[in-house]
Amino acid sequence: MKQKYLAVLGRLSDLSLAELSAQFGNSVRKIAPSLAVFESETRPDINRFGGTIKFAELLSTSPVDYLLSLDFSGKFVIGVSDFSKGSNRKKSLNEAMKIKKILSRKNRSCRVLANSDAVLSSATSHHNQMGEKLGHIEFIKVGKEWYLLTGVQNITAYKNRDQARPARDAKVGMLPPKLAQILINLCGPLPKNSRVLDPFCGTGVLLQEALLDGYLVYGTDLSSRMIEYSEKNLNWLEKSNSLDKNRFLLSAGDATDFKWTEKIDAVACETYLGAPMSKPPVEIKLKEQKKECSRIILGFLKNLSEQISPKTPLALAIPAWLRPSGRYERLNIVDNLENMGYNVVKLNHLSQEDMLYFRDGQVVAREIIVLRKK
Numbered sequence: 463m464k465q466k467y468l469a470v471l472g473r474l475s476d477l478s479l480a481e482l483s484a485q486f487g488n489s490v491r492k493i494a495p496s497l498a499v500f501e502s503e504t505r506p507d508i509n510r511f512g513g514t515i516k517f518a519e520l521l522s523t524s525p526v527d528y529l530l531s532l533d534f535s536g537k538f539v540i541g542v543s544d545f546s547k548g549s550n551r552k553k554s555l556n557e558a559m560k561i562k563k564i565l566s567r568k569n570r571s572c573r574v575l576a577n578s579d580a581v582l583s584s585a586t587s588h589h590n591q592m593g594e595k596l597g598h599i600e601f602i603k604v605g606k607e608w609y610l611l612t613g614v615q616n617i618t619a620y621k622n623r624d625q626a627r628p629a630r631d632a633k634v635g636m637l638p639p640k641l642a643q644i645l646i647n648l649c650g651p652l653p654k655n656s657r658v659l660d661p662f663c664g665t666g667v668l669l670q671e672a673l674l675d676g677y678l679v680y681g682t683d684l685s686s687r688m689i690e691y692s693e694k695n696l697n698w699l700e701k702s703n704s705l706d707k708n709r710f711l712l713s714a715g716d717a718t719d720f721k722w723t724e725k726i727d728a729v730a731c732e733t734y735l736g737a738p739m740s741k742p743p744v745e746i747k748l749k750e751q752k753k754e755c756s757r758i759i760l761g762f763l764k765n766l767s768e769q770i771s772p773k774t775p776l777a778l779a780i781p782a783w784l785r786p787s788g789r790y791e792r793l794n795i796v797d798n799l800e801n802m803g804y805n806v807v808k809l810n811h812l813s814q815e816d817m818l819y820f821r822d823g824q825v826v827a828r829e830i831i832v833l834r835k836k
Contacts, residue, residue: 464489464501468602468609470516470584471496472640476816477830478513481647483810484832485511490810497545497604508613510675512643515584516543518602518609525601525608526564534597538565541575541582541592541600549580549603557603575600587614623670628698629691634664637732641779641819641828642668646675648777648809648832649728656727661717661762666692668730669710670699679710680724686714718761726770732779732828734758739825742784748791755781756795760802767803767835774835776804779828782818790818790827799833807832 471478544554593611600611663681820827
């Protein structure tokens with residue numbers, strides 16, 4: 463039986479929405495700038511979604527009735543995040559205090575988690591183990607509906623996976639783990655033990671996230687040093703997370719002519735982004751970069767097309783450059799892909815213009831393209 467869920471979307475909500483749509487289909491519906499609802503037969507795992515801050519499931523009873531139904535006799539710690547129109551810190555706190563007063567009349571002890579805003583931040587929810595520790599419960603209110611928090615983004619785990627990795631290279635821009643998760647999920651639901659290819663694997667961030675999701679991974683890179691780094695990082699990941707061994711394959715090679723030796727079930731990667739930049743490039747420099755990036759990316763896709771089966775999904779991050787106007791100029795290779803044997807996938811009525819990943823002021827952004835082999 464399907465259950466209704468609420469997703470609190472990340473900063474780049476369009477990409478977050480696309481990620482959910484790729485996994486949960488047409489049931490995904492955006493109901494506010496930072497909120498979406500969807501239906502699923504299984505509870506979504508927050509640890510697998512880079513674009514979602516919180517998941518919650520619709521309550522069929524009141525928050526008080528839910529609390530009293532639990533087999534728990536200790537002191538509750540509760541928090542309320544109120545996304546209702548016109549809500550504020552005071553209104554949200556009042557909702558929590560109403561719950562506490564009713565519990566007190568029934569001789570149940572309760573502590574209310576203080577809000578600094580109408581909603582609890584992901585850091586507050588995470589550090590207070592809301593929805594994770596027994597009796598620590600967060601309710602999310604949207605209009606007349608109440609939801610129960612089922613998961614909050616684990617910022618500590620992201621930090622540990624980043625900073626504890628044994629092989630890092632400050633000169634090589636690192637793919638953000640959250641974006642790596644989004645790219646993997648944009649390939650759609652994949653069967654267990656599917657093999658995910660990253661042909662520009664660098665130090666192995668995307669391979670790392672795919673391994674944690676339970677997939678087999680295949681990484682290649684033009685630089686043999688990057689392959690050495692990926693091997694160190696993936697061996698460390700398997701050991702530190704008690705994962706099954708021998709679930710990754712690595713090789714040095716040029717993505718434009720490499721022959722992959724194993725069947726590929728999905729492709730997710732950050733392609734070649736060109737030279738790192740600290741300020742918007744002048745026109746002649748931008749023209750050179752676009753030409754070089756197009757050559758490598760289209761060369762890779764042409765080479766890959768001959769080696770994967772029809773309907774194989776791909777999720778790629780390609781470069782886009784900040785211009786003095788504040789807008790990003792794209793590579794504009796989408797029109798070439800139809801003739802190369804790919805269909806461009808559009809998710810939840812989002813346009814290609816919506817598919818950008820960037821930090822404020824970032825010169826080289828990532829445009830996300832989702833493809834499927836014809």
